[in-house]
Amino acid sequence: MLSVLLAKLLATAAVVVGVSLAVGKLGPRLGGIIAGTPIVLGPGYFFMLQEHSPAFIQAAALSTLHALVATLLFSMSFVVTAGRLSALASLAIATLCWVPAALLFSRVHGGVGVAVLMYLAMLLLAEGVRRALRLAQPVIVARSGWFDLLLRGLLAGVLVSVATTLAVRSGPLLSGMLVGFPVGLFTIGWTLHERYGADVARATVSMAQKGMLSLVAFGVVTATLVGHAPPMVVFLLSLLASMAVSAMLFLISQWQFRRAWARRRDAIGP
Template identity: 90%
Template sequence: MLSVLLAKLIATAVVVVGVSLAVGKLGPRLGGIIAGTPIVLGPGYFFMLRDHSTEFIQAAALSTLHALVATLLFSISFVVTAGRLSALASLGLATLCWVPAALLFSRVPGGVGGAVLMYLAILLLAEGIRRGLRLRQPVVVARSGWFDLALRGLLAGVLVSVATTLAVKSGPLLSGMLVGFPVGLFTIGWTLHERYGPDVARATVSMAQKGMLSLVAFGVVTAALVGHLPPMGVFLLALLASMGVSATLFLISQWRFRRALASRGGTLDS
């Protein structure tokens, strides 16, 4: 059992660190797309799809979608409080919001469709709060240091190994929730708050709210296709769907940026 836990922890940490490094090396276009990939959900469901039944995966995917709805509340809590509290205090409060919210949303009927509608509704709320706070865009290029990468990889590895090995004994609800915990937002919020201040951290976390739609796509495709295709076929299609949503969001943001720049009579380097 211990060897299995360690193998999954190390494998997940390698994936997380590798993707994070690639984001910084490939430039804003490809890096932005890759940053939206499910670097924690991916390894988690890779292991679960190999080892568990269709019914288990469907229930776990629905639990993950509910956890992603709770993650929006996590991000809202951090954005609202990080300007007045320390990084760890605001993240602790956000986590205290996430845990009961994930449990509560898991009891809401409606299946996958209901979870997606809940996500979209709270995303609108988050967007309204972001606009109301008038958060400024980050003015620094915040690159991850080795401490950030190691922390993110370690936390992700622990969550995935526990969720896919130990938590499965408690059923798919707990497994799906654990792999849906916002490891990325937690580490990004912490390190940016400490290194660049609350304004950069709040703006960055708020910008990630729409990007999480790529994770929603991963969960929806997994729930819809499991049992109809081979497990690795489900995994690959879910990953492609996630990357497609991330690429679409990135291209839309680029188009809006170019249009805004053109309306001001500016120029944009290619």
């Protein structure tokens, strides 16, 4: 059992660190797309798809979608509190919001469609909070140091190994919730707050909210196709769907940036 846990921990940590390094090396276009890939969900479901039944995976994927709805509440809590409290205090409050919210949302009936509608409604609320706070766009290009990468990889590895080995004894609900915990937002919020200040951390976390739609796509495809296609085909199609959504979001953001720049240039005149 211990060797299995360790193998999954190291494999997941290697994927997380490797993808994070690739994001910084490939430039903004490819890096932005890869950054939206499910670097924690991916390893988690890679293991679960090989080890558990379609019914288990389907229930776990639905639990993960509910956990992602709770993650929006996590991000809103951090954005609201980080301006007045320390990084760890804000993250503690955000986590205390995430846990009961994930459990509560998991009690909602209706399947994948209802979970997606819940996510979109919460995303609208999060966007309203962001606009009400008038958060500025971060102007600092924050590069991850080795401490950041190793911390993120270690936390992700622990979550995935526990969720896919120990938590499965409690059923798919807990497994799906654990792999849906916002490891990325937790470490990003912590390190950016400590290194660059609350404004940069709050703006960055708020900007990640739309990007989480790629994780929703991964969960939806997994829950829909499992049992109807071989496990690795389900995994690859889920990964492709996630990357397609991430690419679309990146292209939309580029178009919006160019449009805003053109308006500003026209307003200034020749």
